[in-house]
Amino acid sequence: MDRIPISRRSFIGAAAAATAALAATGCSPDNTLREADAAEATQATTPDGHRLDAEFDPNLHGEWVTVPCWHNCGGSRCMLRAYTVDGVVMRVKTDDTHDDTFELPQQRACPRGRSQRQHLFGADRIKYPLKRVHWQPGGGDNIHGELRGKDEWERITWDEACEMIAQEIDRIYAEYGNRSIMIGGYAGAQLENVLDQLGGHIPFLNSNSYGSYFVGTPNLGITYAINPDINGSNDRLDLLNADTIVLYSANPAWCSAGNPMYHFMRAKENGTAFVYVGPDYNFSASTLDARWIRVLPGSDTAFLLAVAYVMIIEDENGSILDWDFLHRCCVGFDAETMPDDATVDENLHDYVLGAYDGIPKTPEWATEYCGTPVEDIRWYAHLQARGNNVMNLHSYAAARYNGSEYFPQLFLTIGCMGGHLGRPGNATGGIFSFSAGNSGEPIVQCGAPLPDLDAMTTGNSAIGTLTIANPNDDAITGPEMWSAVLKGSYHYMGTISYADGSSSIVEPEERDINIRAYFAQNNEGFSTNMDINKAIEVFRGLDLVVCHTWQFRPTAQYSDIVLPCTTRWENAEYETGMINTQINRDFMLIPGTVCEPLYEAKSDRQFVELLAEKCGLDPREFYTRSDTQRRFDAVLTSTIRTEDGTGVMPLVTVTQEKIDELGLEGKPQQGVIDYDEFVKTGSYQAPRRENDNWTWIAYQDFVADPEAHPLPSKSGKFEIYCQSRADILNLMGVSEHEFKPYPVFFQSKDNYEATFADWESKTKGDYPLQCFQPHYLRRAHTILENTPWLREAYVNPFFMNSKDAAERGLTDGDAVLVSSPYGKVVRHLAIDDCFMEGVCAIPHGGWVEMDEETGIDFGSSDSTLNGSYFAESLVMGFNSVVVQVEKFEGRAVPLDLDKPLPQPIVVNE
Ligand code: SF4
The missing domain is CATH 2.40.40.20 (Barwin-like endoglucanases)
Structure with missing residues (x-):
C-alpha cells in the first residue's frame, strides 16, 4: 500500500467517510437515520480517502501518547497508547511500557478500548450544536414533541443554543416552579451547578449496577468503598492462596475484559480450581474450566437457602460449619447470638430447618424453584465447609433481579457459615469494575477529589469555591422514573447515599411533580432505565430535552438540542477526570492529548460556563481554578502507600524549579516518580511482590479482633439477622412481602x-x-x-x-x-x-x-x-x-x- 500524506482534518473526514461506507447498506426503520451516499462510499476507497488503513511508519514525526479507555465497562480502566501524527491517531496499542510479569502486569486493553479511534473519529460524531427543526422554545404547540426521534435537525451556534436553553430554564421555572427540571445523569452532571444556583433540579435515585447491594449493605456489616462490597474480597496476590474460587454470576471475560481474567488465569495456573454459578456457562467459566452450578435467573435465594440447609444438616462434628466464626463474628445465625435490637424471635438456622413455616429448605425443595440439580446443591454446600480455602466472589448480576433483596445477606451468610472471610485464600465479597480480581484499598490513589463525585454522592455540587445545595429534596426512584413523569406524582421515600450506602429512607409520601425538561449529561438514561416505550412517551410530552454528547446515541435522537462534547482524548487538560479513584489499586494513569477538541465540541466545563453566563450567573464562581491547575493539583495530591503499608506519601516528586517553569501553584514535594517522567510515561504502577505489605485480606483485622475493629453494622458484626435493614425495606412501603430481618424465600414479579x-x-x-x-x-x-x-x-x-x-x-x-x-x-x-x-x-x-x-x-x-x-x-x-x-x-x-x-x-x- 502506498504511504499517504495525512493531515488531521482530512483524516477525520476520511475516517468518517469510511465508517459511513461500512454502514451504507441496509435500511433504517424510519427516516431519522441518514444513509451514506454513493460519493462517500467511493471516497472511502480512493487514495485520498480511506486513511484508517494507511501504512504505519514509526519513523513518521509522531509520538506514542498514553490515553485511557475510560468507559464504564466494569473493567479496569486500561492503558492505551495512541501513535499520533499531527493530531491523527495512526495506530492504537495497549500497555507495553514494561515487560509483562506477575509482579508488574501490563495493563492491557480489550478489543473495545483498542477500537476507540474508530469510535472517536466516527461518521456519527456530533460536530456542532443542533436543534430539532420542528422544536421551538416557548412550550405548547411549538415543541412538536410527537416528532422526537423522527425529526430533522438544523445547525445552530453554541451561543444560540445556550441562549435558547437559558430562556427555557427561565420560562419553565416561572411557569411550573423549581421542581420541573430533571437531570438524567447520576454520574456527576456538572450542569447541576447552574440549575441548583437558579432554582434546583430533580434527581433520581437508581440502584444502578448494584441492585440489592445498594440497599442497606453497611447495615449488614459489609464494607462500602465507592461501590458496595468491592473491598470485601482480597487482592490479586492472594487469589493464588485459594483452593477454589467461586465466580458467582460473574463474567469478567466480557464485563471487565482488561486485566481481571489475567489475574484469575494466574491463579488457575497455580492450581486453584474454579466454580461458576449462574444460568449460563459463560466465557469466563469456560476459559477457567470451571465447574458449572446451574441456577435459574433470580432464584439465588432458593439455591442458597438449600445450601445452608445441607451445611447445617450434614455438619457432623463441626466438619462444615465454623461455629467459632458464627458466634464470634456474627449475630443472628441462631438463637444464641441474637442482636440487641431484634424485634422478632426468629433466626436463620431455625427458619432453614422449617421451624416457622413447616418447610425445610432441602435441595429437593429448592430445585423446583432454582433448577439446580440436587447433587450440585449438596456438592456446593460441602465446598463451603470450614477448612476449605474458598473465595466466594460475586458480581452484582444476581442482585439485579426482582426479589433479590435478600441476596447480599444470604451470600454473606454462606461465607460466614464456612468462615470464609478475613483469612488468606478466603473471601466473601464483590468483584466489579476496576477492582475485579484485585480488590482492596488503593496502593496508588489520585489526589483532589473530583467535584462530580461530590455531586454524585451528596446531591450537592461543589466546584471551585462555590458549594451549591439543591433546594429540592426530591428523589424519584428508578423503578417509577417514567411513570412519575407521566402521572404527575411519585412515591417519595428519602434517599440512599452513593458514597457510603447510608440510608436516609423516610416514611413515604405521595408527592406531586411536574417535570417539563430533561437534561442528559454523562448518561444514557433514556434507554437504560427500563421500558423504552414508556421513555419515548415521556420524552414526547416534555417541553425541552437537551443532550450533551459526542455521538448520536438514543437520548440525543429523542432530544431537542444536541450539543457536541469533547472526549478524553481531546485536550487532556479539560479532563482531570482520569486521574481519579476509578483505577485499579496498583495503577494510575495520567492521560495525554492526541488532538484539540474536534469540530465545535466543548467540554462539560466550557458548556457550564457558557450556560451560566447566559443565565446571568458569574461563570468564575463555578470554576475558580484553571484546568491546568486542577490537573496539577490532582497530580500533586496523589499518593502511594508507604512500603510498610501503614500510611501514604506523595506519589510524584516536584521541585520548586518545575513549579516555576510550569507557572502553577504548588509546593515542592518528594515522591517515588519524578513529575516529568510521570507525565511522559502517562502512568505509574506499584510493583508487587509476594507477601508484601500491600496485600489486602478483606476483614482481616475484624476477624482477628471483632471488638477492636467493629464493622459498620449496628452490632459491629456481620448481621445474619439485621433488624435495621429489614426496617429500611419495610419502610419503603412498596412490597406486598413483609421483609424479615433474616433471608427468607418469596416469589417476585416476572421471575x-x-x-x-x-x-x-x-x-x-x-x-x-x-x-x-x-x-x-x-x-x-x-x-x-x-x-x-x-x-x-x-x-x-x-x-x-x-x-x-x-x-x-x-x-x-x-x-x-x-x-x-x-x-x-x-x-x-x-x-x-x-x-x-x-x-x-x-x-x-x-x-x-x-x-x-x-x-x-x-x-x-x-x-x-x-x-x-x-x-x-x-x-x-x-x-x-x-x-x-x-x-x-x-x-x-x-x-x-x-x-x-x-x-x-x-x-x-
Ligand atoms: S476492559 Fe473496559 S476499560 Fe479496559 S479497554 Fe475494555 S472497555 Fe476499556
Missing part, C-alpha cells in the same frame, strides 16, 4: 414462576421463557455500540438453548421476534447449549431502533423488553424478564454491521 400459567400443574403461560441480559464484549453498557469494527466482531445475537429452539422450529441464524409483556425486539438467533433450558439471553446495551408501525425495536435494547415498576423496593430488576420467542416473518433483517449508523439529518449543513 421463573411467572413463566407458568399454573404453577401447581406446571402449565406454561404466554411468556414461558426467562430472558436475562448479560453484558457483552461489543460494548460497555450502551457505549461503543456504534463502532463498526466491534459490530463486525460481535454480532449481538439472541441466545437460546437448542431444545427451546427446536420446540419452536428455530434454527441458528433465524431472525426471531422476542416478546415480553412490555415490548418486542427482533434479533438473529444463536443457538447455544451454554444456556439452561428455559433460559435465553439478549446482550445488554443495544441502541433502540423503534419501528413505530409494528412497535418492534430492531436495535434490540434490553430496556424495550423490561417493564418499569416497583417490584419489592427501589431495586431495579434490570436483569431478566419473561418472554416468548418465535420466528420473525416480517421484512428482511440485516445484520447490525450492514445497517447505517445513526446520524442526524441536518437540513442546513
